[in-house]
Amino acid sequence: MPTTVSLATGRPAAAGAINLNHPDHYFHWGFVIISLANLVVIVVLIALFIAALLVPFMKPRPVPAPEVDETEPAVRAQAAATGEPTWTGAVRRLGLRFLPPAKLLPDYQPAYVASWAYVFGVATLTALMVVIFSGLALAFEGPAWWHISSAGHFVNSIHLWAVELFMGFMTVHLWFKFWMASWRGHRQATWMTGVLCFLVAIFEAFTGYISQTNFDSQWIAFEAKDAFASSGIGALINPLNFGQAVMLHISLIPAAVLVLVAVHVLLVRVHGVAPPIEARAEHLSTPAPDSAEVAR
Amino acid sequence: MSAPEAQVPAHVDRRTEARRRAAAEGQPWRGPLRHYDIIKEATIAFVVVAVLAVALAALFSSPDQPPVTLRQWANAQPAGFTQVALSELQGTSTSATYGPPFNGQSGSVQSLGPVSIQKLLGVAWPLHPDLAFVIDPLSTLPTDPALGSAIRTWESAGAAQQKSWTAAYAKEVGKLGLGASIPSRVSGAGPVPQLLSSLLAMARTGALDAALVSHGTFYSSDYTNAIMFLGDSATSQDHSYWNEIVTAEHLQGSQWGVMNETGSWPGQPWLWLYSMWYQVPPMNSSHNADILVVAIVTILSLALLFLPFIPGLRSIPKWVPLHRVIWREYYRQAPR
Numbered sequence: 001m002p003t004t005v006s007l008a009t010g011r012p013a014a015a016g017a018i019n020l021n022h023p024d025h026y027f028h029w030g031f032v033i034i035s036l037a038n039l040v041v042i043v044v045l046i047a048l049f050i051a052a053l054l055v056p057f058m059k060p061r062p063v064p065a066p067e068v069d070e071t072e073p074a075v076r077a078q079a080a081a082t083g084e085p086t087w088t089g090a091v092r093r094l095g096l097r098f099l100p101p102a103k104l105l106p107d108y109q110p111a112y113v114a115s116w117a118y119v120f121g122v123a124t125l126t127a128l129m130v131v132i133f134s135g136l137a138l139a140f141e142g143p144a145w146w147h148i149s150s151a152g153h154f155v156n157s158i159h160l161w162a163v164e165l166f167m168g169f170m171t172v173h174l175w176f177k178f179w180m181a182s183w184r185g186h187r188q189a190t191w192m193t194g195v196l197c198f199l200v201a202i203f204e205a206f207t208g209y210i211s212q213t214n215f216d217s218q219w220i221a222f223e224a225k226d227a228f229a230s231s232g233i234g235a236l237i238n239p240l241n242f243g244q245a246v247m248l249h250i251s252l253i254p255a256a257v258l259v260l261v262a263v264h265v266l267l268v269r270v271h272g273v274a275p276p277i278e279a280r281a282e283h284l285s286t287p288a289p290d291s292a293e294v295a296r
Numbered sequence: 297m298s299a300p301e302a303q304v305p306a307h308v309d310r311r312t313e314a315r316r317r318a319a320a321e322g323q324p325w326r327g328p329l330r331h332y333d334i335i336k337e338a339t340i341a342f343v344v345v346a347v348l349a350v351a352l353a354a355l356f357s358s359p360d361q362p363p364v365t366l367r368q369w370a371n372a373q374p375a376g377f378t379q380v381a382l383s384e385l386q387g388t389s390t391s392a393t394y395g396p397p398f399n400g401q402s403g404s405v406q407s408l409g410p411v412s413i414q415k416l417l418g419v420a421w422p423l424h425p426d427l428a429f430v431i432d433p434l435s436t437l438p439t440d441p442a443l444g445s446a447i448r449t450w451e452s453a454g455a456a457q458q459k460s461w462t463a464a465y466a467k468e469v470g471k472l473g474l475g476a477s478i479p480s481r482v483s484g485a486g487p488v489p490q491l492l493s494s495l496l497a498m499a500r501t502g503a504l505d506a507a508l509v510s511h512g513t514f515y516s517s518d519y520t521n522a523i524m525f526l527g528d529s530a531t532s533q534d535h536s537y538w539n540e541i542v543t544a545e546h547l548q549g550s551q552w553g554v555m556n557e558t559g560s561w562p563g564q565p566w567l568w569l570y571s572m573w574y575q576v577p578p579m580n581s582s583h584n585a586d587i588l589v590v591a592i593v594t595i596l597s598l599a600l601l602f603l604p605f606i607p608g609l610r611s612i613p614k615w616v617p618l619h620r621v622i623w624r625e626y627y628r629q630a631p632r
Binding site: 015016017018020021022023024025026031032033034035036037038040041042053054057060061062063064065105106107108109110111112113114115117119122123125126127129130134146147153154156157158159160161162164165167171176178179180181183184185186187188191192195196199202205206209212213214215216217218219220221222223226227229230231232234235236238240241242243244246271272274275276277279280281282283284285286 | 318319320321322323324325326327328329330331332333334335337338341342344345346348349350352353354355356357358359360361362363364394395396397398404406413414416417418420421517518519520523524526527530538541542544545546547549551552553554555556557558559560561562563564565566567568572575576584586587589590597600601602603604605610612613614616618619621622623625626627629630
């Protein structure tokens, strides 16, 4: 005779204004089972996508085209400042060639960048900053803090919701960049670093879940070990080892995310955002006839 | 009379045009510009997102259901606990027969066709549940002559004798309901009743939880033993203490549990694609489900990564005119 076990009641957590600490509703459609909470998240993301697509963007303030390309004078000035060739000077010149100050911190951009579709990149970045700040506070106080302190629990809640925002914004950003075919014009590396950010962020979120030292961590780690073991990753990473999981979560993987994000953002600044599909020919520069000439 | 022009195949023309277009799209924009303040934009975005995160935290808080302990399990289901402990001693539990990276068995070894990466990489985290889950924790208990004698009897016996004892004990305990009490004496079971009664008593006080994570040292951060022991109840008893809670929370793999969270909080909806593959044939009944799903998701991830280089897929955005909506202002002001 099977024994019925009552649901663990849990410790009194610092409650939110809306109590979610009760069993969720689940929808069953054929083989699909989804919780109301997850469904709401997905619907919100789709609604954001549609709204960003349709809601008119802010009225543009046109600016005249800059009269000179700022790249060459900057490079020439830097070249002249060095008396004799140095590695440092070469790196500086290279940096200025590919990323002059006006490209790095621009105060104008192509007029076609006039859609809410473009805000999800910066929204993702800023959500990542909130994730990092809240994560640093959790790391500073140690892994037990958020279980025993209301302040700790609140910081953990900010961390969780910032992660949901980060992953959500990144997803909508990815959808838009796909529909804009943003890899055009030799921007493949920008797309690829973005996709890598997304994949590594999923792994970062996973290690976060198994670092919580609660019911979630136990079960998720137990379930995940089979996929890890079967793919060989289990020989390197044991999800049941809390020490390893939390170290990965706060050091190696966030470092990888930050490096990828930094490269991604720099690539966006170097190459700019992709022009509209079928943009008018006169709005696109003609490439230099001899790329070797440019390199010199 | 001029010479006839050489015929250029259409696909060569198309390729040349595509290359020319890609080169042009990679050059600085020569069309109309608009005012932009990147620092102001980033600052406003940060404030908005930070306020949103704090507001969501204040509104909805976050889940923190405490871990399940062996103490809770042993008190709720003494016979269920003892049946699993017996399987550890017999070497028949999921943990004991798992295979790499935990031991040299093959019970949970998965392969893609003839290739098993799991087997190839071997044992990384050695785990011997009969010792780690039963004998070693019992050896940490204060000296009890009866228990000490039972441990010595067990350790000095041959494999055939041990098998005979555990079989006799299994015959009695195996038929009990999970919540039943266990017998203190079983004929023909040698030291097994003493060993497992002591382990149950140890678990009921919470001492087993501590012993399984201590690894003989003061500090510890590895919960492999404790979670694997608990997990053996989840894999062998449909209504085990842990399974009942997990099922009620919709966290089982067959319930798309990878995506879900305790309570009514959202979980990891971004794992929907990963979770979905476990629900469809052949993965939903395959012994190799995990490696099959990992392989599929790896291929799909690589396709997403290299999408700009995949003919056909990379052209979808040109065929579906969503871009006409995104850039409608540009197209309105600069019609083709």
